Amino acid sequence: MDKVQPDSLQQEVVQLLKQVIEPTLKNDIVSLGMVRNLRIVDDYIYLRLYIGIHQQHLQPEIESKLSALSWCKKAYIQICTIPGVKITLGISSGKGGVGKSTTAVNIAAALSLQGAKVGLLDADVYGPNLPQMLGLGQADIEVIHTPKGDKFLPLEVQGIKLISVGLLAEANRPLAWRGPVLHKIITQFLQDVEWGDLDYLLIDLPPGTGDAQITIIQESPICGVILVTTPQQVAVADVRRNIYMFRQVGVPVLGIVENMSYLICGDCGSRTPIFGSGGGEQLAAELQAPLLGQIPIDSHICSGGDTGNPIASSDRTSLASEVFVKIATSLNATFMLSDKFTRHTRRDD
Numbered sequence: 001m002d003k004v005q006p007d008s009l010q011q012e013v014v015q016l017l018k019q020v021i022e023p024t025l026k027n028d029i030v031s032l033g034m035v036r037n038l039r040i041v042d043d044y045i046y047l048r049l050y051i052g053i054h055q056q057h058l059q060p061e062i063e064s065k066l067s068a069l070s071w072c073k074k075a076y077i078q079i080c081t082i083p084g085v086k087i088t089l090g091i092s093s094g095k096g097g098v099g100k101s102t103t104a105v106n107i108a109a110a111l112s113l114q115g116a117k118v119g120l121l122d123a124d125v126y127g128p129n130l131p132q133m134l135g136l137g138q139a140d141i142e143v144i145h146t147p148k149g150d151k152f153l154p155l156e157v158q159g160i161k162l163i164s165v166g167l168l169a170e171a172n173r174p175l176a177w178r179g180p181v182l183h184k185i186i187t188q189f190l191q192d193v194e195w196g197d198l199d200y201l202l203i204d205l206p207p208g209t210g211d212a213q214i215t216i217i218q219e220s221p222i223c224g225v226i227l228v229t230t231p232q233q234v235a236v237a238d239v240r241r242n243i244y245m246f247r248q249v250g251v252p253v254l255g256i257v258e259n260m261s262y263l264i265c266g267d268c269g270s271r272t273p274i275f276g277s278g279g280g281e282q283l284a285a286e287l288q289a290p291l292l293g294q295i296p297i298d299s300h301i302c303s304g305g306d307t308g309n310p311i312a313s314s315d316r317t318s319l320a321s322e323v324f325v326k327i328a329t330s331l332n333a334t335f336m337l338s339d340k341f342t343r344h345t346r347r348d349d
């Protein structure tokens with residue numbers, strides 16, 4: 001019978017894996033949540049490695065580190081990527097209605113304007129709004145036959161590729177899928193979409209901490225999550241519960257976006273914190289993660305969402321647009337893509 005090895009061996013393996021550093025993020029692969037399902041059975045190590053397509057070089061490095069273990073006959077490493085995708089990020093919130101989808105679509109628009117190839121996966125099974133926010137009505141998702149099996153073809157609008165669970169549902173009907181169906185749809189969306197080459201895939205996660213969220217986080221190579229909150233304390237408390245879920249899987253929090261931070265007076269330009277203040281800063285301090293941006297309350301954000309014109313691209317001089325551009329710039333700096341896009345933009349000029 002197979003013998004599951006004691007914790008001490010597991011610890012020994014984890015210590016070696018922690019010596020493998022992802023060069024862009026300058027952190028070890030364990031802290032980055034890339035190593036999952038680690039098991040040692042008899043003299044064999046099994047693990048899953050959740051990475052982007054540009055990080056395949058980590059596999060031989062891991063094998064080389066683990067070869068130092070005299071008792072290990074072989075390490076089986078299962079690479080888990082989303083075909084064609086470099087960086088997968090989650091956009092999450094503790095509760096609904098705080099502007100998570102608005103943030104996702106506008107960050108996608110800002111990244112795309114900076115030259116990145118961007119995809120959006122609308123996995124918000126409770127309120128899949130991204131098609132509307134990008135001006136797409138109900139459209140059939142095309143399925144194409146490829147040598148690797150049937151694949152969904154994403155829709156493309158404003159330079160952004162999009163797949164949404166909303167496109168599978170009849171308009172104005174609630175999505176009432178039971179657990180196993182939901183699980184299957186989500187895993188299909190993670191594995192069976194023909195994205196082409198993407199620099200970023202942003203996953204708009206459902207709010208809260210239910211089964212759907214956990215499936216997506218566990219089964220996708222999300223290398224970081226952006227948490228969206230509003231400034232008031234109840235929203236902040238919900239985000240704290242949300243963070244616990246990410247910590248369990250080991251996915252790092254890249255930063256906080258505080259939405260609906262203040263209202264700007266049209267006459268004097270003064271800022272009024274309608275929903276209180278300090279929530280975003282408080283969370284950022286608690287999590288030691290940056291406050292990526294504070295987005296004002298602006299009726300143009302709302303109308304842009306309703307009409308499929310994200311403010312980040314439709315009104316580039318607005319304050320909200322500036323904040324989204326700042327967030328996109330900071331993501332490009334984190335993932336060392338700034339140079340690539342500067343060159344890209346110049347070439348296109």
Ligand SMILES: Nc1ncnc2c1ncn2[C@@H]1O[C@H](COP(=O)(O)OP(=O)(O)OP(=O)(O)O)[C@@H](O)[C@H]1O
Pocket residue numbers: 093095096097098099100101102103124126127128129206207259260295296297298299301302303305306
């Ligand atoms: N800063 C803002 N100023 C004005 N309106 C906003 C702002 N942010 C979001 N909204 C509006 O608030 C509503 C809810 O936003 P959104 O759908 O992005 O929230 P959500 O957190 O994704 O909600 P859910 O989880 O229920 O899908 C939308 O009508 C959106 O246009």
